Amino acid sequence: MTAPSLDRPYQDFLQDLKQRIQAAQVRAALAVNCELITLYWQIGRDILSRQQAQGWGAKVVTQLSQDLRQAFPDMKGFSRTNLLYMRAFAEAYPDEAIVQQVVGQIPWGHNIRLLEAVKDPAERLWYAQQAIAHGWSRNVLVHHIERQLYQRQGEAITNFETALPKAQSDLAQQLIKDPYNFDFLTLEADRQERDLERALTDHIRDFLLELGVGFAFIGSQYAMEVGGKDYRIDLLFYHVQLYCYVVIDLKMGEFEPEFSGKMNFYVSAVDHQLRSPRDAPTIGIILCKSKDKTVVEYALQGLNKPIGVSTYQLSDALPEDLQGTLPTAEQLRRELNQPIP
Numbered sequence: 001m002t003a004p005s006l007d008r009p010y011q012d013f014l015q016d017l018k019q020r021i022q023a024a025q026v027r028a029a030l031a032v033n034c035e036l037i038t039l040y041w042q043i044g045r046d047i048l049s050r051q052q053a054q055g056w057g058a059k060v061v062t063q064l065s066q067d068l069r070q071a072f073p074d075m076k077g078f079s080r081t082n083l084l085y086m087r088a089f090a091e092a093y094p095d096e097a098i099v100q101q102v103v104g105q106i107p108w109g110h111n112i113r114l115l116e117a118v119k120d121p122a123e124r125l126w127y128a129q130q131a132i133a134h135g136w137s138r139n140v141l142v143h144h145i146e147r148q149l150y151q152r153q154g155e156a157i158t159n160f161e162t163a164l165p166k167a168q169s170d171l172a173q174q175l176i177k178d179p180y181n182f183d184f185l186t187l188e189a190d191r192q193e194r195d196l197e198r199a200l201t202d203h204i205r206d207f208l209l210e211l212g213v214g215f216a217f218i219g220s221q222y223a224m225e226v227g228g229k230d231y232r233i234d235l236l237f238y239h240v241q242l243y244c245y246v247v248i249d250l251k252m253g254e255f256e257p258e259f260s261g262k263m264n265f266y267v268s269a270v271d272h273q274l275r276s277p278r279d280a281p282t283i284g285i286i287l288c289k290s291k292d293k294t295v296v297e298y299a300l301q302g303l304n305k306p307i308g309v310s311t312y313q314l315s316d317a318l319p320e321d322l323q324g325t326l327p328t329a330e331q332l333r334r335e336l337n338q339p340i341p
Contacts, residue, residue, distance in 0.1 A: 044090030152177040158308035255291035
């Protein structure tokens with residue numbers, strides 16, 4: 001029997017089978033993980049209830065750990081510490097439906113980090129849902145918790161409600177944070193917008209992580225020709241969930257009303273020159289060091305292009321009176337690379 005020719009129909013068939021097998025593997029892994037998390041929740045619940053009913057103290061957890069590890073020597077997860085996590089897990093989520101529908105969909109390590117770092121139940125559940133939706137690794141989850149993503153989501157001042165259709169407006173509003181945390185940058189006190197832009201593009205991986213899921217970087221100082229003149233956009237992105245271009249304009253100082261007019265111009269230019277019929281309206285984001293809420297709201301009134309205004313935070317610079325007296329990071333790096341005399 002001869003093998004089928006490797007023509008396009010066969011390749012399409014093979015690709016379809018690969019995708020279905022991979023999807024089945026993912027579903028199987030999720031099902032196993034959910035069973036394990038549910039088991040841990042049930043163990044934690046039973047420890048709680050037995051301690052309350054029998055008056056058992058903390059020593060019972062130590063004894064239980066020893067007995068379970070002896071009964072199941074090939075299974076991990078029955079250490080005293082992990083049993084205490086199970087107890088805390090069951091206490092944090094008294095409703096088993098939440099366990100199966102939400103937190104059971106993320107690994108046990110994610111759940112431990114959430115228990116340790118997030119005390120508010122609503123906030124903890126939000127992070128779990130975001131981890132599921134975006135496939136966050138444990139390190140990415142911890143990164144967002146440490147940078148207080150929950151408190152910063154949707155806090156930017158925008159005109160999205162009037163400038164965008166309802167469905168896109170809600171998603172776009174949640175897309176923009178305030179403030180953005182650029183603590184991976186260290187800039188001198190006399191930095192300019194161009195210095196900030198270069199630093200962000202030099203650290204594009206960290207920048208994209210801070211922006212959030214869905215941003216695809218197109219370029220910096222993106223050239224646009226309008227009316228025979230050249231204009232340059234600080235940063236241009238495409239958002240793969242909103243299906244739209246995103247223009248970012250960087251400002252080193254406080255928001256000024258004229259910034260919104262300039263952004264309106266950039267968004268109009270991108271809509272006219274780059275946006276295809278399949279794309280949603282382009283969004284503009286003005287990033288400033290600080291802003292006055294009333295000034296921003298007045299500046300955005302009457303504009304029909306969707307624009308948001310957010311602030312950003314940089315890593316703390318040295319006070320001016322100490323600058324020059326302490327070694328810079330580059331000086332330290334050079335010194336550390338020298339051989340010891």
